[in-house]
Amino acid sequence: MKTRRDSVKSILLAMAFFMVTACQWWQAKPSTLVLRFYPFVGDSPLALSSGLYPNPGGEGSYSIRDFQFFISNLKFKGKEAEHRVPQSYHLARFDNQQGIYELAITLPGGQEFDLMELGIGVDPEANGTITVAGDLDPNGRMAWSWDVGYKFILLEGRLNQGDKLLPLVYHVGFDENYTTTAFSLPGDTDVLNLKVDIARLFTANTPVDLASLPTVKFDRADAARIGEGLNTMLSMCKDECAE
Amino acid sequence: MSKRQVVLLATAFAAVAVFSTLSFLLVNTAPQGKPLKNFTAPFVYGRFAIPPDNPLTEEGVELGRRLFYDPRLSSNNQVSCSTCHQQSLAFTDGLTGSVGVSGKPLAFNSMSLANLLWGPQFFFWNGRSDSLEQQALIPLQHPDEMGQDLDELVQELEQDTTYRQLFRIAYGGISAETIAKALASFQRTLVSANSRYDQFLRGEIQLTEQEEWGRKLFMAHPDTKASLRGGNCIDCHSQFLTSGFNTKFDGFINNGLDDEANLSPGLAEVTGNEAHRGVFKTPTLRNIAVTAPYMHDGRFQTLEQVLKHYNGGIKPSKTLSPLIAEADNLGNFSDGKISLNLREEEAQAIIAFLHTLTDETFLTDPRFSNPFSDKAK
Numbered sequence: 167m168k169t170r171r172d173s174v175k176s177i178l179l180a181m182a183f184f185m186v187t188a189c190q191w192w193q194a195k196p197s198t199l200v201l202r203f204y205p206f207v208g209d210s211p212l213a214l215s216s217g218l219y220p221n222p223g224g225e226g227s228y229s230i231r232d233f234q235f236f237i238s239n240l241k242f243k244g245k246e247a248e249h250r251v252p253q254s255y256h257l258a259r260f261d262n263q264q265g266i267y268e269l270a271i272t273l274p275g276g277q278e279f280d281l282m283e284l285g286i287g288v289d290p291e292a293n294g295t296i297t298v299a300g301d302l303d304p305n306g307r308m309a310w311s312w313d314v315g316y317k318f319i320l321l322e323g324r325l326n327q328g329d330k331l332l333p334l335v336y337h338v339g340f341d342e343n344y345t346t347t348a349f350s351l352p353g354d355t356d357v358l359n360l361k362v363d364i365a366r367l368f369t370a371n372t373p374v375d376l377a378s379l380p381t382v383k384f385d386r387a388d389a390a391r392i393g394e395g396l397n398t399m400l401s402m403c404k405d406e407c408a409e
Numbered sequence: 410m411s412k413r414q415v416v417l418l419a420t421a422f423a424a425v426a427v428f429s430t431l432s433f434l435l436v437n438t439a440p441q442g443k444p445l446k447n448f449t450a451p452f453v454y455g456r457f458a459i460p461p462d463n464p465l466t467e468e469g470v471e472l473g474r475r476l477f478y479d480p481r482l483s484s485n486n487q488v489s490c491s492t493c494h495q496q497s498l499a500f501t502d503g504l505t506g507s508v509g510v511s512g513k514p515l516a517f518n519s520m521s522l523a524n525l526l527w528g529p530q531f532f533f534w535n536g537r538s539d540s541l542e543q544q545a546l547i548p549l550q551h552p553d554e555m556g557q558d559l560d561e562l563v564q565e566l567e568q569d570t571t572y573r574q575l576f577r578i579a580y581g582g583i584s585a586e587t588i589a590k591a592l593a594s595f596q597r598t599l600v601s602a603n604s605r606y607d608q609f610l611r612g613e614i615q616l617t618e619q620e621e622w623g624r625k626l627f628m629a630h631p632d633t634k635a636s637l638r639g640g641n642c643i644d645c646h647s648q649f650l651t652s653g654f655n656t657k658f659d660g661f662i663n664n665g666l667d668d669e670a671n672l673s674p675g676l677a678e679v680t681g682n683e684a685h686r687g688v689f690k691t692p693t694l695r696n697i698a699v700t701a702p703y704m705h706d707g708r709f710q711t712l713e714q715v716l717k718h719y720n721g722g723i724k725p726s727k728t729l730s731p732l733i734a735e736a737d738n739l740g741n742f743s744d745g746k747i748s749l750n751l752r753e754e755e756a757q758a759i760i761a762f763l764h765t766l767t768d769e770t771f772l773t774d775p776r777f778s779n780p781f782s783d784k785a786k
Contacts, residue, residue: 231731296453303456304648305648305652305654307659310630310643333732334731335735
């Protein structure tokens with residue numbers, strides 16, 4: 167026969183079970199982290215087509231008609247946890263109203279992450295295939311052709327030197343220029359601001375005179391010279407780059 | 410509660426349940442035809458999206474095909490979509506500017522309708538329409554194209570039993586919106602994927618030596634430093650689809666047809682952006698050998714003339730694509746004259762490759778042909 171004490175016990179048990187489940191559910195609720203990429207050329211915010219920026223290693227100034235690049239393989243690490251974003255190929259582009267690239271990442275709940283790793287460009291494995299994953303599109307503007315792979319960075323514009331207008335084309339790819347970088351994550355934030363400094367592409371070593379290197383495509387040494395700037399192109403910024 | 414009350418209550422519950430199920434079914438089984446079977450597309454074409462409110466159905470596509478070939482869609486009942494979009498010409502009309510009900514030639518060349526699910530999802534040469542549904546009703550009403558009043562058209566189609574039935578099954582009724590949906594559905598099925606280039610991509614055939622040379626030139630941006638010669642086509646025409654790129658306005662460029670003083674507004678008419686003056690949609694090159702004349706205004710009669718344009722005929726302007734301005738197989742673009750500087754044999758090889766994009770299956774596919782002609786019946 168059921169005693170009164172048994173009934174109380176089972177009610178308490180049921181309540182405990184309910185609370186544990188609720189906590190687990192609460193903890194496991196995924197969170198969203200928004201990455202905002204703010205494009206700059208040195209200290210000036212990027213203004214597509216209209217902005218004029220000094221030629222880093224020579225005379226004149228240049229404008230940028232288009233700028234896009236691939237971010238890939240986003241990975242979040244904590245003391246005990248690691249989370250790889252699935253199909254993580256994101257084409258950052260800035261030809262929108264706000265002029266920034268925004269990327270929302272869903273992170274699993276109940277875990278703490280203190281490091282974010284990402285690649286700039288396309289990893290060699292994906293670069294050698296025609297797989298459609300994330301923003302990778304073999305028929306897209308960033309694709310060269312299936313035997314060459316993807317452009318990691320696309321920068322097109324013009325150099326003005328007095329009356330002379332020189333077209334600028336920097337299409338930088340190739341496996342050896344794939345770059346990974348990492349940022350420590352400030353605790354408890356749902357928005358991360360990152361500065362994209364395009365000028366770094368031309369100032370990694372000796373500043374490039376755009377007139378003497380107006381195009382970079384398939385010459386591997388030239389591509390590497392621009393590619394060297396990739397590991398310092400991104401940096402964390404608090405609110406100052408969003409102002 | 411008496412037994413009688415229980416029975417009454419149960420009956421009431423049952424009635425409510427049946428009623429709500431029925432109304433749920435009525436609301437949620439909006440008229441819809443059978444999903445289209447056997448719709449396939451090559452893997453290399455990549456992703457495509459069909460609007461959720463206009464899924465491809467057997468009936469929708471059949472309707473769209475009838476409408477496409479039906480001259481009753483024009484004010485004088487003499488012009489159909491197929492007047493300017495003829496299957497044997499990859500859905501173009503061979504004219505510099507198309508001619509509709511007014512007899513006045515249009516300023517623009519009729520565009521091929523192939524693989525519309527991919528490439529820029531902005532239609533017309535200046536991209537003024539962002540869906541095929543929206544696009545379909547524009548030439549229908551344009552006074553120089555089909556000049557049709559939409560209300561009159563709905564009334565006219567209501568008189569036709571076949572249309573009434575098909576529209577009822579596919580969309581629940583006839584309206585301007587469902588006419589547009591049907592036309593869009595049919596056009597989405599126009600997939601060209603059996604040219605010699607496709608057969609080559611599938612590993613079924615080999616290209617001739619000249620075609621293969623042309624293919625390589627097509628796929629390469631010239632780079633004198635890397636000793637790479639190229640025709641520079643790939644910078645605008647994607648490698649498999651050969652259309653413009655599909656994201657945003659990436660598939661629109663100024664390819665140097667006119668100088669600064671003579672630039673047409675082009676995409677700028679839609680975006681209001683000065684940098685888009687003289688910028689037009691990059692068309693697919695699928696079946697290009699049968700879609701002369703070329704360019705948005707049909708100014709070139711032959712592929713040789715097109716190659717000549719890129720090989721020395723480029724006119725500079727502020728919005729000219731830097732990829733065209735800078736593409737030069739001799740590497741001396743700074744001397745002011747913009748040219749690919751291709752050799753004659755190279756231009757010929759590219760033309761030979763362009764001919765491998767002709768897809769006889771597409772040009773003769775009975776599913777795309779006139780349903781009113783005797784042969785199709």
